[in-house]
Amino acid sequence: MGWLKKTLARVGVGSAKAEVSVEQDNIQQGQSVAVSLIVNGGESTQQVDNITFDLCCDFMGWEEVRGTGEQGRKKQRRRITHTLLSWSLPDAFALPAGESRRFETELNVPIETPLSMGDCNVWLETRLDIPMAKDPSTKTPLTIKPSGHIDTVFDVLEAHGLRIEKADCEQDERHPRSFEQVFSWVPISGAYEGVWRKLDVVVTHKDNALDIGMTVHRQGEGLGDMVGHFVGSNKLERSLVISLDDSVELVQDALNNVLQKIT
Structure with a gap:
């Protein structure tokens, strides 16, 4: 050579x-x-x-x-x-x-x-x-x-008249070297239309479970909505932990139960 x-x-x-x-x-x-x-x-x-x-x-x-x-x-x-x-x-x-x-x-x-x-x-x-x-x-x-369990979560949200508006991968403020994926859902039909502006969902895997964090942004009017948005009073936070061993039916029932209690 x-x-x-x-x-x-x-x-x-x-x-x-x-x-x-x-x-x-x-x-x-x-x-x-x-x-x-x-x-x-x-x-x-x-x-x-x-x-x-x-x-x-x-x-x-x-x-x-x-x-x-x-x-x-x-x-x-x-x-x-x-x-x-x-x-x-x-x-x-x-x-x-x-x-x-x-x-x-x-x-x-x-x-x-x-x-x-x-x-x-x-x-x-x-x-x-x-x-x-x-x-x-x-x-x-x-x-x-999505995994089977996350796919089930998405199916339940869609059944309630919600649709994904956007999905963002953002730096996790609690763990700066890692990230979280935020799914923003908006109601286009059903009981939450006109009541919620959007629902933010973050899914975190922990051991043999899914930790589903949900932030509901309520729909408001006029000055009250502006003030509520500023002070955070128009937000509701809920969470649900699902075992990866749970059946589809158990996941559906647990998530439906959480959603139905949010007003």
């Missing part, structure tokens, strides 16, 4: 590339799916020390910034990348120029992975660890569907 090709390979020019395919396009929270990886050789033989996979998502949050010569701390709002899961294939191998190698692995999607709704992005990032070279990487977008 010529000196020029060796030098280019070390800086990532003409180097190996990764092609990733996931068994299915739509993946449910908590589901395991097969992942295939094909590593295609570049223009020269390269040593691959490791293959790393990161399941990532992003959310809106605050990060501290400080310019040159500035005093004190400043914060700016920006999208933050969060790693949900990492694993690697420790097989080290030499990949000759133009050749390919195939690997199989499994992605175990954590139950707390956010849904692919609103502004939230979820992807699988794959990196090849090549000594003395810029590590080749690839991002595979994923579509995450």
